[in-house]
Amino acid sequence: MSVFKHHAKIETNVFFLAVGILLTVIVGGLVEVVPLFTIESTIEKVDGVRPYSPLEQAGRDIYVREGCYNCHSQMIRPFKDEVERYGHYSLAAESKYDHPFQWSSKRTGPDLARVGGKYTNDWHTRHLINPRDVVPESIMPGYPHLMRPLDTSKIAGNMTALKVVGVPYTDEQIKNAVANLKEQASLEATADSAVVQAYPKAKVGDFDGNPQVVSEMDALVAYLQVLGTMVDFTTVDHTKIQR
Amino acid sequence: MAHVEHDVISGQNTTGHEWDGIKELNTPLPKWWVYVFWACVIWAIGYWIAMPTWPTTNGFTRGMLEYSSRGDLANELDIQKKARSQWLTKLEAASVEDIAKDKTLLNYALAGGKIAFGENCSACHGSGGVGVAGAYPRLADDEWIWGGTLEDIHQTIQYGVRNENGESRQSEMLAFGTGDTLDATQVDQLADYVLSLSSKTPAAGSPGEAIFAERCTACHAEGGVGTKELGAPALNNNIWLFKGDKESAKQGVVNQITKPRHGSMPAWAGRLDAATIKMLAVYVHSLGGGK
Structure with missing residues (x-):
């Protein structure tokens, strides 16, 4: 747990802070984006669906x-x-x-x-x-x-x-x-x-x-x-x- | 940089920041909060293992519990089907006449039919089958266009009226009053006679009677009693399906002679299961069936 007690070291260092923000945004982005790449397996393969006339x-x-x-x-x-x-x-x-x-x-x-x-x-x-x-x-x-x-x-x-x-x-x-x-x-x-x-x-x-x-x-x-x-x-x- | 001090009053350290003599305490988060936070993290890891969570290249991880909402539904429907099967198998095997004869089966069918009617039929035929004046026939009376026996009603619900289903009830009234059929005077005379049919004293010997005998009896039959096989309604009563609220009875008859309207009804076979359609037939019959 000691690492969490030293958050001040990350928060006061611009380099570590930037890396930390980047990692957070990457995780958040992946959670939103990755499911879209699996959309093919989300859509059931059934016959008959056509575009609207x-x-x-x-x-x-x-x-x-x-x-x-x-x-x-x-x-x-x-x-x-x-x-x-x-x-x-x-x-x-x-x-x-x-x-x-x-x-x-x-x-x-x-x-x-x-x-x-x-x-x-x-x-x-x-x-x-x-x-x-x-x-x-x-x-x-x-x-x-x-x-x-x-x-x-x-x-x-x-x-x-x-x-x-x-x-x-x-x-x-x-x-x-x-x-x-x-x-x-x-x-x-x-x-x-x-x-x-x-x-x-x-x-x-x-x-x-x-x-x-x-x-x-x-x-x-x-x-x-x-x-x-x-x-x-x-x-x-x-x-x-x-x- | 920072100079951390111990604050005697609160028992906490300061963060070391100081602005014009104002210092900030570095109070740790409450213990209960920290424990809940870590419990959530551990719960999430357990959830990843137990439940479907992570996307993979060709689907997703199923989780150890293999939970599926659609699978749950299929199980629930199976259980429900088994619970009802005692009735449903009987309903499927029995003809509508047999259902009507078996008192316990009839009670079940009437209750089920009423619910299915509310969802599927009442939009047109109204709650309790009161119908819509000028559009959809009333079922809560003993006047039937395509027949009011159990078997007739069953047939109509299954395949509908004038729709794309090959088995649906079909017929079309010819338009009179155009081309060389009837002129305006004849239409007027005919309408008068048709209206007189619904009174107790049909206008015998009137010019309309002759036109009716020549043009109309093939479908509406002698005396205007109607032919249920052709969906030609009886004209010898005061029930006018296509007379709107705002027009007189005569105008309604004239309109129907010159620009006939035809009702249609969807086929329900395929949309509803056989047992439900039988329950509906029995229920609708109970509203006013017979003839």
Whole structure:
């Protein structure tokens, strides 16, 4: 212990003090940085997770813009009660293309990590316009302004930016962004459409009940309907995703 | 440099610094604090050994206890499944009719169905199945679009209505009032007749009756009693699914004739397990099933 009694010697010597500070900063930095180098082993290897289609990505931007994350989490934790209510716990792999992720930490409303496919498009649209129309006891605000046309001018740029941070959009996908976006929200789209070829299992069709306009509502509902649906958990080897 | 003195009053040494005659005591940290500090350090080393902590090149150290939150969950779910298996195996094996006949099984299914309904169904069909006027059918009555028998309800919950599931219930009402189908007067006459069907005295001999007989009975059947296999609702009652609060009954009928709306419902097979769907079917049936 004697060395600790002589801390004054380190503290009053500029060289030792500098070395001591450097060592402390190095340890602190390593603790923060090293886990990032092991991210490959953190992300579970599961099939099906793909980048969001342009329409879904636009909807995701609206989700962030409107601050949905303030009340809704997208993170089903590995607890019995959560899994019973919401479905399979969330995997790191499922939000690997989320920038920024929407795990959130507050649940004024329910978790949305697996809301995709749970309700119909019609329900989502009604509920977003005025939640009390379908859930009388709801305290969620209404978002009727989402029925306005979607601004599609920025989507290709957004996808390019996402590509820079590691989302594997191809040049082809970025080039076709607006075409794919409009196709996904059109009544003519089918399971064989180009947008579904580029983004497997994407839900197509008119989402908001107004096929004339591709609205922000179309985009947001398309995003909500894909949440938690990309991984088919019947095919997942559970020993491989155990942490 | 420093000149350390012993302070008689406190019994401590000074640090040796002095500013204008003010000296600083070098009081050691309280013993209890120092012991807790070292206990934490030792605890941390034990924790590194026992629990998953350090990242490695291809993963992380598992620790001697091999703790895993996801593994714990899997165990907990296994235990829960075993605890419930007495019921769940019976529910899985039994048909919905058999569940309804077995009193103890029925009680279990009704309780479980109620909970699953609250989480999964009440968003559209409302708490207790009251439905939403103008959008989602009320389940707490004896009027059923796709049939209200146990088996019908079970089928509807499993595969849903007008969705992407290949087994889902499908049908589409044709739009009248466009092209060479019906002109505005005929639509008006037809709407009047359809409304009269829901009264006790249908307007026999009216022009609407003839149009109804020609155009509508294929699905809605004679007298407008409806055809459950086609999801064509009965028109001879006062239940109007797609009439909004703000429009008159007649306007609602005219809208449906000229621009038909179709309800849809997700398929629940795959999302919920077979036993839960059966419990739901039994519960929904208890709300007003039968027909």
